[in-house]
Amino acid sequence: MTSVHVTDLTKDYTLRSGLRRTRLRAVDRVSFDLVPRRTVALVGESGSGKSTIAKLLTRMEKPTSGRIDVQLDDRTPVMGSVYQRHVQMVFQDPFASLNPFHTIEHHVARPLRIHHRTHDAASTHARVVEMLQRVNLEPAEQIALRRPHELSGGQRQRVAIARALAPGAQVLIADEPVSMLDVSIRLGVLNLLGRLQREDNLAVLYITHDLATARHFSDEILVLYRGRVVERGPADAVILDPHHDYTKLLALAAPDPERVGSVGGTRRGAARELPARDGIDNSVCYDHDLGDWVHVDDRERARA
Ligand SMILES: Nc1ncnc2c1ncn2[C@@H]1O[C@H](COP(=O)(O)OP(=O)(O)OP(=O)(O)O)[C@@H](O)[C@H]1O
Secondary structure (H helix, E strand, O other): OEEEEEEEEEEEEEEEEOOEEEEEEEEEEEEEEEOOOOEEEEEOOOOOOHHHHHHHHOOOOOOOEEEEEEEEOOOOEOOHHHHHHHEEEEOOOOOOOOOOOOOHHHHHHHHHHHOOOOOOHHHHHHHHHHHHHHOOOOOHHHHHHOOHHHOOHHHHHHHHHHHHHOOOOOEEEEEOOOOOOOHHHHHHHHHHHHHHHHHHOOEEEEEEOOHHHHHHHOOEEEEEEOOEEEEEEEHHHHHHOOOOHHHHHHHHOOOOOOOOOOOOOOOOOOOOOOOOOOOOOOOEEEEOOOOEEEEHHHHHHHHO
16 A cells, blocks of 8 residues: 655746746645545645645646655655556546547556556456446446547546556545536545545545535545645544634535534524535535435435
């Protein structure tokens, strides 16, 4: 199994305007650990530095300072192509992340070949089919032959997840993996990620601007504001007892099963409506009757 230790990670960008140069600190001394079977959520508004951290972790960008140490259980450092195989990313946009000219089989087979995970065409095909089945894309043999435009957004994101896991990923960076999907299928994709995490002992970094899903799907939450971690802790503690003003603002808009009637003024036993807030996903709420988080449309359908 693989862990990631991030220490004082800092990233500066140089911005040019005519002859003038200014420096923007996008990520400022951020530290956290990613360990198997646990999810850390990075929460913050647009521009707070979330995607920059993802790019640093996947080595698409170089840090200005700080360390990212990836190591196996016995502390052997993970480097080079093994690093790339172990640390994989699922991008926000399933429409842009798949090449429209290639089949689904090509997308999932490519990382298998690059990382020498299979040795001939037959074993590569068998592994592609297995991966598609693992992400509930059935009938896998037929899906493998299709091109991305022949799939729905949710199906494409499942392909992207299969592609990330195919080479044997141990660390998954999920950068807003459901924000571009129809609200009715978001929970399904997040639940799929949860199952795959348990099955493969994945360490997951879940990047989102949505505290509600962050609470449901993560063990620890880091609240990022202008590149800095302003608050961190166990998911429930951060949301139920936020200390930083910025977190309080975010938490106000997140569903809270413990704080009965305080948001939306509804009784216990009914799912609570949330006040609409810019940039916050209100489509998921906690239903006390079900004892689970549900999509508001599903809840309405169940009541009808
Ligand atoms: N390549 C770049 N060059 C210059 N500035 C950049 C670059 N990439 C990001 N930035 C700046 O760094 C800051 C952090 O950006 P980042 O994309 O990490 O934020 P974010 O929290 O992921 O936002 P969003 O939720 O909108 O994706 C922003 O001010 C952004 O404009």
